[in-house]
Amino acid sequence: MKKTFSREGVDLAYRDVGDGLPVIFQHGLGGDEAQVADVFPDRPQTRRLTLECRGQGVSGYGPVERLSIATFAHDIEALADDLGLGAAVVGGISMGAALALRLAVHRPSRVRALVLARPAWVSEAAPANMKPYAVVGDLLMRHSPEKARRLFDDSTIAAELARLAPDNLSSLQGFFNRPDPVLFGRLLVAIAGDGPGVSEAEIRTIAVPTLVIGHGQDLVHRLADAQVLAGLIPPARLCTITAKSQYRAAYRREFRACLSEFLETLA
Structure with missing residues (x-):
């Protein structure tokens, strides 16, 4: 069941499921908690937290001028504080990957490990x-x-x-x-014209275990961007999986397997 968290007068929905290794895992632009649940592995001793960002899922919009990757990242931080969450594995899909990347650069003490799945941004705004x-x-x-x-x-x-x-x-x-x-x-x-607010030099300073997941046959989530990020982050490992448009069942199975293996190394 989704719960509700309020920040700046905006009601935001989130899902907090499981118990154990905390993993904050975020959806893509226009997505919701179900997008994450579809590819997140069924792992014991793992606590998965997903905040539905403003205007997405069943979360409220709030002031339109506040719709930004920076705001969404601050919302995630505020929820983590509210729940008393310490350093966590932080990751996401597409926009969620941009949020995770921003947190890893600007709030490194919150990020124990990093997952960048099907990234749509490297450092440039409005790519x-x-x-x-x-x-x-x-x-x-x-x-x-x-x-x-x-x-x-x-x-x-x-x-x-x-x-x-x-x-x-x-x-x-x-x-x-x-x-x-x-x-x-x-x-x-607003989000298509935004960016994670990090530079390539800052990305190179990320020192936590990092998994990057990418695939071809995708013009928004380009495999080349996943490869660039994996090359910029010294401890990163790139996992290339079957494209959704090619075979959805294989995409889902391979995504879960890559993420499960990575989380196992952290446990």
Whole structure:
């Protein structure tokens, strides 16, 4: 069952399950706790904590000007403090990986180990691979969801995704059915134009055990970015798995296996 945590007057939902090694594991942009639960291994003696970031899952939005990777990271810190959580394994998928990376650089005492799964950012803000999210967000802010979906489906970006990364396309198309479409559009634009707020030099200083998970056939979560991060972080290990768009069952199985093996080395 999800619980609720309030920060700055915003009600935020989170899931706290299990007991043992604490693992803060975050979802991607537009995702929720279920996205994490789908790929997180069933491990005894592991406590998994996932905060649904503002405007995602069933969490409230709060002021739109506060929608940022920095704010989301501060929310995670505040929840960890509220729960009395010490140093934890910190990780996530896509945007969640950016949050984990930010915490590892700016709050190293909180991070016992790091997991960067399907990263969409290295250090640069508004990377080109996040443009599809910005496009969807802009359409939702300016048109009805039905017209926005039609315009997106007719775009060159959608055609490219259909050809090279159908899983990316499917995820983006699902955004047109979200409640509060204008607010959700602002969220997409804000985060797509943001970054983890770290430099490559700072990334090189990360000294904790690190797992990077990546795969091909993905234009948003590029394998090249996973390879760059694994190369920048001295203790990092890269685990390359089957793409979701290629074989979802294998993706899920291999993701869980990589993460389980990594957590086992920490236990």
